[in-house]
Amino acid sequence: MNSINISAPASVVARLRQLLNEYQHTEIELRARLRASEARFRDLLEMTSDWFWEQDAQFRFTYFSTGLAQTHIPSTELLGKTRWELSTNLTPEQWAAHRAMLDAHQPFRKFEYCIRTDAGEERWLSINGQPQFDERGCFSGYRGAGRDITERRRTGERQRLAAAMFEATRDAIFITDTERNIVAVNPAFTALSGYSEAEVLGRNPRFLKSGRYADAHSAPLWEVVGRKGFWQGEFWNQRKDGETYAVLTTISEVRDASGRPSHYVGVATDITHQKAAEQRIEHLAYHDALTDLPNRALLGQRAELALALTARRHEALALLSLDLDRFKEINDVLSHTEGDILLVQVAARLKTLTGDTDTVCRIGGDEFVLLLPETDQERALRVADKILAAFRQPFPVARHSLRITVSIGIALYPHDGSNVTDLLKNADAALHQAKQNGRNTRTFYAQEMNAAAFERLVLESELRRAIAASQLCAYYQPKVRLSDSQIIGAEALVRWRHPDHGLIPPGRFIPLAEASDLIAELGDWMLKEVCRQQAAWRDAGLPPLTVAVNLAARHFRNSGLVAQIQGLLAAHSLPPQALELELTESSLLEIGPNTEETLLALERLGVGLAIDDFGTGYSSLSYLKRLPLTALKVDQSFVRDLVSDPDDRTLAATIIALGHGHGLGLQVVAEGVETDEQRRILLDQGCDLAQGYFFGQPVPAADFVAGWIRQGFSDVQDAVELTEA
Numbered sequence: 264m265n266s267i268n269i270s271a272p273a274s275v276v277a278r279l280r281q282l283l284n285e286y287q288h289t290e291i292e293l294r295a296r297l298r299a300s301e302a303r304f305r306d307l308l309e310m311t312s313d314w315f316w317e318q319d320a321q322f323r324f325t326y327f328s329t330g331l332a333q334t335h336i337p338s339t340e341l342l343g344k345t346r347w348e349l350s351t352n353l354t355p356e357q358w359a360a361h362r363a364m365l366d367a368h369q370p371f372r373k374f375e376y377c378i379r380t381d382a383g384e385e386r387w388l389s390i391n392g393q394p395q396f397d398e399r400g401c402f403s404g405y406r407g408a409g410r411d412i413t414e415r416r417r418t419g420e421r422q423r424l425a426a427a428m429f430e431a432t433r434d435a436i437f438i439t440d441t442e443r444n445i446v447a448v449n450p451a452f453t454a455l456s457g458y459s460e461a462e463v464l465g466r467n468p469r470f471l472k473s474g475r476y477a478d479a480h481s482a483p484l485w486e487v488v489g490r491k492g493f494w495q496g497e498f499w500n501q502r503k504d505g506e507t508y509a510v511l512t513t514i515s516e517v518r519d520a521s522g523r524p525s526h527y528v529g530v531a532t533d534i535t536h537q538k539a540a541e542q543r544i545e546h547l548a549y550h551d552a553l554t555d556l557p558n559r560a561l562l563g564q565r566a567e568l569a570l571a572l573t574a575r576r577h578e579a580l581a582l583l584s585l586d587l588d589r590f591k592e593i594n595d596v597l598s599h600t601e602g603d604i605l606l607v608q609v610a611a612r613l614k615t616l617t618g619d620t621d622t623v624c625r626i627g628g629d630e631f632v633l634l635l636p637e638t639d640q641e642r643a644l645r646v647a648d649k650i651l652a653a654f655r656q657p658f659p660v661a662r663h664s665l666r667i668t669v670s671i672g673i674a675l676y677p678h679d680g681s682n683v684t685d686l687l688k689n690a691d692a693a694l695h696q697a698k699q700n701g702r703n704t705r706t707f708y709a710q711e712m713n714a715a716a717f718e719r720l721v722l723e724s725e726l727r728r729a730i731a732a733s734q735l736c737a738y739y740q741p742k743v744r745l746s747d748s749q750i751i752g753a754e755a756l757v758r759w760r761h762p763d764h765g766l767i768p769p770g771r772f773i774p775l776a777e778a779s780d781l782i783a784e785l786g787d788w789m790l791k792e793v794c795r796q797q798a799a800w801r802d803a804g805l806p807p808l809t810v811a812v813n814l815a816a817r818h819f820r821n822s823g824l825v826a827q828i829q830g831l832l833a834a835h836s837l838p839p840q841a842l843e844l845e846l847t848e849s850s851l852l853e854i855g856p857n858t859e860e861t862l863l864a865l866e867r868l869g870v871g872l873a874i875d876d877f878g879t880g881y882s883s884l885s886y887l888k889r890l891p892l893t894a895l896k897v898d899q900s901f902v903r904d905l906v907s908d909p910d911d912r913t914l915a916a917t918i919i920a921l922g923h924g925h926g927l928g929l930q931v932v933a934e935g936v937e938t939d940e941q942r943r944i945l946l947d948q949g950c951d952l953a954q955g956y957f958f959g960q961p962v963p964a965a966d967f968v969a970g971w972i973r974q975g976f977s978d979v980q981d982a983v984e985l986t987e988a
């Protein structure tokens with residue numbers, strides 16, 4: 264204004280004034296607009312989730328707008344630093360490429376990296392940058408915008424993982440729309456079902472139903488999904504090729520942003536193998552592994568059910584308890600493998616003899632039970648007889664043709680019991696009676712049988728006390744030489760002097776003792792007693808005698824038996840010939856090959872070993888040859904009818920020849936000789952020794968000595984008094 268020429272005409276001055284005014288207005292207006300623009304820019308920066316940044320010509324941060332705060336990275340952590348001084352996930356190569364762009368003053372867009380803050384947090388950033396030049400065109404730095412893309416990256420990562428999982432998982436996944444029509448399936452679904460994606464799109468997954476089990480799920484399934492958001496359960500589905508498979512399926516509801524169901528996702532795990540394993544385990548729990556017959560547990564269940572039905576219909580039912588006769592011997596002579604083969608064949612044969620509604624069970628060892636619903640006494644008898652008859656046919660086992668018989672006990676509902684336990688117990692009691700009756704027979708239950716079982720129990724507990732209470736005693740039966748009828752030995756036989764029941768014969772308590780551990784105790788007692796008696800006789804001047812003691816198989820399994828006998832002989836100053844051990848043919852088989860060493864040690868000691876009841880068991884010649892035997896005792900069943908039955912005569916002659924021949928060189932002793940005719944036949948057949956009522960009954964030691972003396976040992980009269988004392 265100072266430069267205005269005051270001598271200028273007034274019009275010029277007015278014009279200048281006007282221009283000045285206009286200029287001032289414009290400036291005010293421009294400033295106002297600038298302020299508004301700045302305010303808008305500031306608001307923009309404050310309200311946007313992005314932030315604005317600036318760097319100087321050395322790429323050091325000089326400014327951050329407030330938007331940076333949403334990254335939780337304080338601007339103070341960044342100001343003054345270059346971007347590559349920060350802790351990022353970029354590799355040196357990536358930095359080098361970016362630096363080259365900066366050095367070339369190029370703009371850049373969406374430069375993404377992850378930054379770790381001083382607080383240890385990781386944030387993903389996306390940066391746009393624009394190089395800046397001053398009015399002279401010189402580079403003055405960069406400015407640009409930054410955006411926190413952490414959530415986007417995470418969501419992207421999650422989606423990537425979900426997609427990978429969808430593709431790679433071994434579970435079959437299908438996604439349906441709200442109409443329950445399939446909109447997507449994964450590769451596992453097509454692999455499991457056999458249907459391609461194109462074949463299933465738009466279909467309701469129910470088309471996979473196999474019909475193996477009633478589709479009871481469907482209605483509650485969708486009701487549960489609607490209520491709880493998911494449902495889980497098992498299906499038996501059908502593959503495209505018709506094969507069925509089991510799946511454990513979870514169906515979950517997917518909701519959209521507004522909270523309305525938009526899809527359903529089904530995840531199905533193939534559990535076919537698991538189901539098969541479960542079924543196998545369940546089968547094993549209820550079936551016998553060897554024969555695949557129902558076991559005791561399944562018998563219990565079926566019997567309960569059958570009893571309930573039978574009771575409602577007022578019908579009858581039978582339980583048959585079966586046990587193979589002398590199965591143990593077969594098991595021992597042959598092998599357990601062959602025993603097993605026989606059991607499998609027995610199981611199969613029993614099944615052919617029964618009806619569809621009957622149940623054949625194996626409840627252990629060689630014990631079988633038949634549950635026969637709708638069966639009265641008459642049918643039970645028919646079935647039992649059919650079984651006995653069917654067992655007459657031999658069983659082809661390995662290279663053998665095995666003949667085996669069976670004993671059967673029968674209990675009838677409602678007569679013999681109203682529940683499974685009682686019926687089984689009573690069928691067992693009847694079976695026991697069938698065995699007592701000589702085996703290979705069937706017996707109906709009778710009430711007295713339980714009384715007998717109870718008596719057996721009482722007797723067993725009394726026998727336990729009898730040994731300690733000195734109620735046992737030894738009887739002696741002479742063993743004579745057939746050629747001159749001279750007593751050359753004796754068999755010691757146990758007797759029980761019961762305080763209430765008098766003298767109990769061993770036939771009543773030996774089986775009880777054998778079924779428990781008492782037989783070993785009883786045998787020990789007999790060995791001691793016989794040695795004591797022998798020493799007393801010798802002290803009294805009686806000539807040496809061999810006394811046989813009956814031992815059970817269990818004794819020979821005791822590794823201390825040889826030392827025990829050696830100790831007893833030494834304690835009583837007896838030679839080993841004073842003792843002979845008797846072992847029944849069936850027990851011989853029971854002792855097994857492991858005890859051969861014990862038998863050989865007894866042989867080395869000089870103690871004789873005789874096989875008792877020979878001819879009743881199954882021992883083979885090769886087995887007999889292997890064992891160090893000294894005598895063979897022909898069972899009394901072959902001697903009994905020797906005079907009248909030519910077959911028995913032939914059998915006895917064969918056994919005698921067997922004992923003498925085949926390199927066995929055994930002494931043969933005939934048991935149960937009751938008549939002179941029997942004696943003569945045996946003598947003619949070449950039998951060496953004999954025992955039986957014809958020569959003398961088993962008697963107490965004193966009576967035995969008396970008889971012995973009568974035979975020619977009168978010089979030892981005093982001994983009678985001695986032993987009686």
Ligand SMILES: Nc1nc2c(ncn2[C@@H]2O[C@H](COP(=O)(O)O[C@H]3[C@@H](O)[C@H](n4cnc5c(=O)[nH]c(N)nc54)O[C@@H]3COP(=O)(O)O)[C@@H](O)[C@H]2O)c(=O)[nH]1
Binds near residue numbers: 756757814935957
């Ligand atoms: N482990 C042990 N077993 C023993 C012992 N004592 C006996 N026993 C066994 O008990 C069964 C029955 O014995 P027992 O009642 O003594 O019968 C024996 C004889 O009395 C009988 N016998 C003898 N001669 C005749 C005869 O002419 N006729 C006839 N009907 N019976 C007769 O035979 C039995 C002897 O049998 P064995 O032992 O086979 O020679 C019996 O099995 C005994 O073995 C013992 O201490 N331990």
